[in-house]
Amino acid sequence: MTTPQSISFVPDMATSPVVVPFFDAHTNTISYIVRDPGSNACAVIDSVMDFDYAAGKMAFEGADQIIAHIRDHKWQLEWLIETHVHADHLSAAPYIQQELGGKLGIGDQICVVQDTFGKIFNEGTDFQRDGSQFDRLFKEADTYQIGNLTAHTLFTPGHTPADMVHIIGDAAFVGDTLFMPDGGSARADFPGGDARTLYRSIQRLLQLPDKMRLFMCHDYGPNGRDIQWETTVEAEREHNIHVGHGTNEDAFVQMREARDKTLSMPKLIIPSLQVNMRAGNLPPKADNGKTYLKVPINTL
Numbered sequence: 242m243t244t245p246q247s248i249s250f251v252p253d254m255a256t257s258p259v260v261v262p263f264f265d266a267h268t269n270t271i272s273y274i275v276r277d278p279g280s281n282a283c284a285v286i287d288s289v290m291d292f293d294y295a296a297g298k299m300a301f302e303g304a305d306q307i308i309a310h311i312r313d314h315k316w317q318l319e320w321l322i323e324t325h326v327h328a329d330h331l332s333a334a335p336y337i338q339q340e341l342g343g344k345l346g347i348g349d350q351i352c353v354v355q356d357t358f359g360k361i362f363n364e365g366t367d368f369q370r371d372g373s374q375f376d377r378l379f380k381e382a383d384t385y386q387i388g389n390l391t392a393h394t395l396f397t398p399g400h401t402p403a404d405m406v407h408i409i410g411d412a413a414f415v416g417d418t419l420f421m422p423d424g425g426s427a428r429a430d431f432p433g434g435d436a437r438t439l440y441r442s443i444q445r446l447l448q449l450p451d452k453m454r455l456f457m458c459h460d461y462g463p464n465g466r467d468i469q470w471e472t473t474v475e476a477e478r479e480h481n482i483h484v485g486h487g488t489n490e491d492a493f494v495q496m497r498e499a500r501d502k503t504l505s506m507p508k509l510i511i512p513s514l515q516v517n518m519r520a521g522n523l524p525p526k527a528d529n530g531k532t533y534l535k536v537p538i539n540t541l
């Protein structure tokens with residue numbers, strides 16, 4: 242599937258959803274609650290399960306904070322959104338969904354990701370590669386409602402084959418397409434990733450209105466600054482260290498590919514992929530009733 246170049250809808254800059262960020266310090270991930278200012282309807286974007294890999298232990302402290310915030314405010318959870326299949330943290334979406342309801346959605350190219358990692362983890366035919374573990378598979382330029390808010394999807398592959406940016410009023414949740422201006426861009430070297438495709442996806446984002454608020458999925462506080470997660474299209478276009486000042490495609494690809502060669506794998510990539518490709522669910526139990534994750538040797 243090729244990346245469309247233009248944006249086929251007019252963003253509603255007059256509508257400003259309430260955005261509540263939650264920072265997970267273990268994985269440098271920012272999860273969000275997005276609420277319709279005209280009702281109690283809300284969505285949760287990119288939630289995080291706490292996972293102690295050394296101990297094989299799952300916990301839900303971070304997700305419980307999100308659940309408590311929604312319950313305390315008597316908000317109604319309508320959607321759980323994954324911007325992509327994350328490789329650095331495990332999703333808490335099924336846990337939150339069990340507590341609060343709502344529908345779980347991801348981009349429809351999840352099927353490509355499931356096929357790739359289904360092979361890498363040697364999953365049998367029981368592992369469906371059709372996205373059926375999710376409630377909704379978004380296409381490019383799809384829409385859905387959060388109360389009276391209309392959310393629009395923008396297909397932005399490159400970091401992975403299935404990334405979607407979600408644009409809700411004057412706010413865009415960019416997943417791992419962009420980092421803060423001083424952080425640049427996300428890596429494009431995971432299986433199915435592609436630096437040139439990422440550049441083109443980022444160019445789509447930079448066409449959005451100057452004042453659109455952009456919310457990052459990650460921040461690592463480069464050069465010792467405090468963690469930040471919100472910027473604007475204008476700031477990214479002018480100051481982003483990887484794509485700002487009109488950086489051209491070939492220069493970006495050269496930089497991105499050289500940089501990716503120096504990066505080690507995220508600590509949680511192996512458990513994250515096995516869980517997140519199943520919409521945040523664990524693999525089926527073994528015949529002793531226990532749950533296991535695999536470690537493919539010399540494969541990733």
Ligand SMILES: [Fe+2]
Pocket residue numbers: 325326327328329400417
């Ligand atoms: Fe990611």
